Amino acid sequence: MRADARRNYDRIVEVAREVFREQGYDASLDEVAKRAGVGPGTLYRHFPKRENLLDAIMQSWVDKVTETTDKALTYEGSDRDLLIHWFEDYVGLISQHKGGPAKLTSAMGDPVSPIRTKCQVLSESNGRVLDELRAHGALRDGVDVIQVTRLVGGVATIADNSDLDPAAVRPMLEVVADGLLK
Amino acid sequence: MRADARRNYDRIVEVAREVFREQGYDASLDEVAKRAGVGPGTLYRHFPKRENLLDAIMQSWVDKVTETTDKALTYEGSDRDLLIHWFEDYVGLISQHKGGPAKLTSAMGDPVSPIRTKCQVLSESNGRVLDELRAHGALRDGVDVIQVTRLVGGVATIADNSDLDPAAVRPMLEVVADGLLK
DNA sequence: TGCTAAACGGAGACACTCTCCGTATTGTTC
């Protein structure tokens, strides 16, 4: 990749992160291009679909996801609290910008989605937490990672859509946790 | 309302139901107007916001909702099965067209939403089922109707987004049910 | 320094939402 291309690529991602945080996932891409000081052509060459840009933006917080998971696993307390805390962290992670939870969660099963890798990181993280609980013998039989990822993603999606604050989300996560634990 | 206005109103609703079912909630309204044989001005005069049109479309299935609830309440079987069956019915009801679950569920808390009345019918129905279970002493303490409505709405939303079939949705509803029941 | 492949960026085609206002229709009154 040529130096100027690299420069523009990075600049677009940087600006897009800012704009998406401000205006949500539906923000105008021409606006992003303008703020980044490039033409729309340049933006669309680098990121043919909106999701490609989203994927690039998310690259940076993948590290944060695994880090958060590590932290969650060291939690000292009941299995139930561990799970609920993790769910809260998870919801926070995928709710970085408006529309994120829906995009991320609905891409979860799609093998050709541009943000597939991100989904894998997320369900892997979920899987690690569930494995831990399974090792404790705390989990009901037949609990499946993707199912849980979707369920919690669903909670995050409606929390995002309705601008719910964490206090309103918690009871829902408790229900999910209770439904998963023995 | 003048006769010609009434005629156009009805025709628009009829066509919109068809178009929304075909193309989902995001279908072009100008397309609806064209198919209904009216100008966009006429459509927007009757339905200033997309949601007003959605609301009119839904008017017809409100009856169906209460009817389905009645049926659910006569269910002969365990409380768990009753609840799960009802959830399945509920998901079916709000998934009539693409994007419906998200719209309906996120309008749930909003007191000024044009589809508020529909949301009320839905949460009322949910409330009736929950009351029944509460009367059986089957429900955990602190279970709140709106919370449950959102939770199941979340499941419906991601099922809608990911085109999940009922078989994939069921386990999630089971988890929710188990989290709600004693 | 010159050359070529790579990249740029903006004009503009296309789609959708929504409004304004001149025109047409309804239904009421005499």
Place this chain on the structure above:
DNA sequence: GAACAATACGGAGAGTGTCTCCGTTTAGCA
């Protein structure tokens, strides 16, 4: 049944966003 408000119609067009095409510019190599 003719005239006249009041009501409703509908399409032109402004505003906004997506995305492409292609003439121009630039990087990087020889």
